[in-house]
Amino acid sequence: MVSRSIIDTLKKTHILELLKDGKRLDGRSLEQPRELSIDISVIPKAEGSARARLGDTEVVAGVKVQPERPFPDTGDQGMLMCTAEILPIAHPTAETGPPTPDVVELARVTDRGIRESKMLDMKELVLEKDKSVIGIFCDNAVTDHDGNLFDVCSYATTAAINSCKLPKYEMKDDAPVKIEGEFNKPPISTLPVSVTMVRIGDYILVDPNMDEWSCLDARITITTNSDGNIVALQKGGSDGFTHEQLTKCAEISIEVGAKIREIIKSATEGSN
Amino acid sequence: MNSEKNRHVIPGEVIVSGNYRAEQNTFMDGERIISSIIGLSDIRDGSVRVIPLTGGYYPKDDDLVIGKIISHSAMSWQVNINSCYDGMLPASDVFGRDFSSHSDDLTSKLGNGDLIVARIVNADMTRDPLLTISGRELGKIDSGELVQISPSKVPRLIGKRGSMIQMIESATNANITIGQNGLLVITCDDSNGLIKAINAVELIEEQAHVANLTDKVNEMLESKSE
Amino acid sequence: MGGRDTDIVLLDENGIRSDGRKINETRKVTIKAGVLKNANGSAYIEFGDNKILVGVYGPRDVHPKHMSDTNTGILRCRYHMTPFSVGERKNPAPSRREIEISKVIKEALEPAVILKQFPRTAVDVFMEVLQADGGTRCAALTGASVALADAGIPMRDLVAGCASGKAADTIILDVNNEEDQAGQADLPVGYMPNLEKITLLQLDGILTSEEYKECLKIGIDGCKQVYEIQKKALQDKYFATGGNNNG
Numbered sequence: 001m002v003s004r005s006i007i008d009t010l011k012k013t014h015i016l017e018l019l020k021d022g023k024r025l026d027g028r029s030l031e032q033p034r035e036l037s038i039d040i041s042v043i044p045k046a047e048g049s050a051r052a053r054l055g056d057t058e059v060v061a062g063v064k065v066q067p068e069r070p071f072p073d074t075g076d077q078g079m080l081m082c083t084a085e086i087l088p089i090a091h092p093t094a095e096t097g098p099p100t101p102d103v104v105e106l107a108r109v110t111d112r113g114i115r116e117s118k119m120l121d122m123k124e125l126v127l128e129k130d131k132s133v134i135g136i137f138c139d140n141a142v143t144d145h146d147g148n149l150f151d152v153c154s155y156a157t158t159a160a161i162n163s164c165k166l167p168k169y170e171m172k173d174d175a176p177v178k179i180e181g182e183f184n185k186p187p188i189s190t191l192p193v194s195v196t197m198v199r200i201g202d203y204i205l206v207d208p209n210m211d212e213w214s215c216l217d218a219r220i221t222i223t224t225n226s227d228g229n230i231v232a233l234q235k236g237g238s239d240g241f242t243h244e245q246l247t248k249c250a251e252i253s254i255e256v257g258a259k260i261r262e263i264i265k266s267a268t269e270g271s272n
Numbered sequence: 273m274n275s276e277k278n279r280h281v282i283p284g285e286v287i288v289s290g291n292y293r294a295e296q297n298t299f300m301d302g303e304r305i306i307s308s309i310i311g312l313s314d315i316r317d318g319s320v321r322v323i324p325l326t327g328g329y330y331p332k333d334d335d336l337v338i339g340k341i342i343s344h345s346a347m348s349w350q351v352n353i354n355s356c357y358d359g360m361l362p363a364s365d366v367f368g369r370d371f372s373s374h375s376d377d378l379t380s381k382l383g384n385g386d387l388i389v390a391r392i393v394n395a396d397m398t399r400d401p402l403l404t405i406s407g408r409e410l411g412k413i414d415s416g417e418l419v420q421i422s423p424s425k426v427p428r429l430i431g432k433r434g435s436m437i438q439m440i441e442s443a444t445n446a447n448i449t450i451g452q453n454g455l456l457v458i459t460c461d462d463s464n465g466l467i468k469a470i471n472a473v474e475l476i477e478e479q480a481h482v483a484n485l486t487d488k489v490n491e492m493l494e495s496k497s498e
Numbered sequence: 499m500g501g502r503d504t505d506i507v508l509l510d511e512n513g514i515r516s517d518g519r520k521i522n523e524t525r526k527v528t529i530k531a532g533v534l535k536n537a538n539g540s541a542y543i544e545f546g547d548n549k550i551l552v553g554v555y556g557p558r559d560v561h562p563k564h565m566s567d568t569n570t571g572i573l574r575c576r577y578h579m580t581p582f583s584v585g586e587r588k589n590p591a592p593s594r595r596e597i598e599i600s601k602v603i604k605e606a607l608e609p610a611v612i613l614k615q616f617p618r619t620a621v622d623v624f625m626e627v628l629q630a631d632g633g634t635r636c637a638a639l640t641g642a643s644v645a646l647a648d649a650g651i652p653m654r655d656l657v658a659g660c661a662s663g664k665a666a667d668t669i670i671l672d673v674n675n676e677e678d679q680a681g682q683a684d685l686p687v688g689y690m691p692n693l694e695k696i697t698l699l700q701l702d703g704i705l706t707s708e709e710y711k712e713c714l715k716i717g718i719d720g721c722k723q724v725y726e727i728q729k730k731a732l733q734d735k736y737f738a739t740g741g742n743n744n745g
Contacts, residue, residue: 099594101597101598101600101601102601104594104597104598104601105597105598105601105602107594108594108595108598112702116701116702116703116704117704118704218609218697220699225704228706228707229704229705229706229707230701230704230705230706230707230710231701231703231704232701232702233685233699233700233701234602234699234700234701235602235605235696235697235698235699235700236601236602236605237605238605238608238609239608239609239695239697240606240609240690240695240696240697241695241696241699242694242695242696243694243696243714243715243718246696246699246714247711247714250707250710250711251707254707280733280736280737282647282656282729282732282733283610283647283652283653283654283655283656284653284654284655284656284690284691284692284693285692286692297652299612299654301654301693306654306655306692308612308652308653308654309647309650309652309653310647310648310650310732310736324650325736326539326648326649326650326736327649327650327651328538328557328649328650330615330616356556356557356558356559356616356619357619397615397616397617397618398568398617398618424650481736481737
């Protein structure tokens with residue numbers, strides 16, 4: 001668990017002063033995210049992988065693919081599961097042990113962003129109906145924490161899944177067997193991208209770093225797909241938003257999300 | 273300025289707007305003064321407060337409270353005063369200024385489970401509230417029946433200028449010590465009087481918000497049945 | 499969102515939903531304040547077929563001590579489903595879903611409660627779902643606000659909860675379990691009516707930008723309707739017999 005750092009009052013005052021002029025500590029404008037870099041196939045043994053770095057926050061996502069028994073009521077669909085954990089190396093206050101509510105929330109929001117967007121056509125991932133399906137697992141490991149884990153996990157996961165290679169299987173004696181050296185492209189129809197915004201006073205900031213995270217009043221993460229539709233949303237933090245602020249946040253998430261989507265697209269081009 | 277009519281309010285309800293002072297259990301949102309609890313609004317002399325109808329006891333300076341000793345250290349007793357904060361009674365309050373932890377044994381005066389009538393000397397929330405039992409009508413309680421009611425009902429039990437509690441005492445010949453923290457001790461030589469007094473207290477707690485409560489209590493006290 | 503194929507008709511040609519409701523109608527909601535003896539505050543809420551019991555303790559001592567805050571009281575929330583509350587028996591151990599919902603509800607209530615005057619203490623809110631039928635987190639949040647007020651915890655406002663969503667290509671109010679399974683989107687909303695702030699907001703499903711705006715508006719309207727029932731529950735317990743009614 002990473003405790004919200006107690007920010008020193010001088011820094012907080014400075015942040016609030018700058019906001020009045022529409023500026024931030026690191027020189028960005030309010031609606032500007034940090035620089036994003038994405039490298040794919042960083043873990044060759046995994047079926048897909050990506051390292052996403054947004055400012056100083058870094059996440060490594062690995063995709064593992066394996067045959068699974070389907071859930072009883074969805075025998076005609078493959079399985080998808082996304083997780084996230086904050087490694088103890090990521091921050092001085094990160095601890096080992098069972099996941100705290102913060103981390104549970106991070107994992108579930110990441111999972112929902114991919115699942116609800118219908119990024120993958122789950123019906124294309126069946127080996128034998130009701131018996132054997134393809135399971136896709138994407139696990140995010142936060143290696144460096146400078147705020148806004150929601151977005152970095154989203155980008156790493158989208159990039160890793162978009163660039164993964166699905167092994168081919170054939171059924172032999174009712175059991176799936178991998179055909180070595182043969183792969184399929186994953187059935188992808190859209191690229192979900194999340195944008196996290198925080199409210200500090202009356203100001204909305206996109207992609208908060210750790211300092212800004214430490215003085216947020218409320219936060220919201222909105223995930224959009226390639227059509228510019230909203231597929232997932234999560235409000236957090238100890239305060240609320242006005243109706244107008246929530247409308248504005250949706251508009252920002254569509255605009256900023258589109259730009260980020262282009263970065264992910266070019267990073268994963270031609271990978272599978 | 274006359275006090276405006278009192279109103280029942282719940283948290284978030286606007287009491288008044290404009291040039292008023294926001295006092296207990298209210299807060300300001302722009303020009304509006306809003307209640308933060310369930311209670312009765314009370315506007316007088318340009319200030320607004322809400323009298324609570326529910327909630328626990330929060331120690332205030334000079335409050336009379338009834339407490340129970342629950343533990344002690346070398347220098348003080350820890351006292352349960354029916355609040356989220358325990359009271360602290362320094363040993364010097366009982367043994368005097370020459371108190372020495374070597375020669376004076378705290379348990380010789382007060383032990384776990386003993387009840388005391390105390391006054392709050394200092395209720396600064398960053399530390400446990402400080403108590404004293406040196407004073408008139410303060411000290412260890414040796415006899416009587418302990419009754420507990422919701423602290424928010426204490427003002428109703430006392431009544432305007434003590435009228436309600438005096439009515440009960442004279443009708444039953446009981447002596448009732450009321451702690452602001454909702455604990456009371458009732459002593460009475462006559463067991464019927466004791467029971468009547470306890471019933472009266474319970475009636476008030478149950479119906480504190482009802483009009484003509486005074487008449488109902490009077491009626492109950494005057495009836496011959498138990 | 500399940501997006502599961504279903505035989506039930508979510509919306510018929512007269513605009514009536516599978517349970518007989520119109521598209522902007524909430525299920526029946528009843529709330530009773532002060533139902534438990536030991537808890538400092540409590541409430542029982544029925545929201546459609548959801549049955550939830552909430553108990554509040556506090557402000558009270560915090561254990562372990564290092565969790566307490568010397569500046570202010572803290573709020574702790576536990577949303578929990580009983581094993582018999584859902585179709586297939588649920589393991590009593592807290593699931594990740596319950597942990598997340600507990601956190602989301604806590605963050606929906608924190609803007610409302612005023613705990614600065616109770617340093618080093620905690621207010622504990624326990625929400626037990628006895629029977630679930632879609633929209634439990636909004637119902638639990640609604641009950642929790644009433645229980646907190648019943649306990650005398652100072653609050654800036656009550657928080658009312660209601661979900662809106664989309665089913666059969668139509669924006670609807672208060673999604674029940676069937677609609678959640680087979681529908682297209684579910685947007686739970688938590689709202690403080692007097693301060694006009696949204697403190698709980700999540701989305702499962704796909705909405706266009708326009709649909710999101712409509713859904714949010716309808717959800718807020720639903721919360722305002724639920725607030726009237728919260729108010730009534732508190733008035734019934736505290737102001738009902740005699741005394742002056744503020745109307």
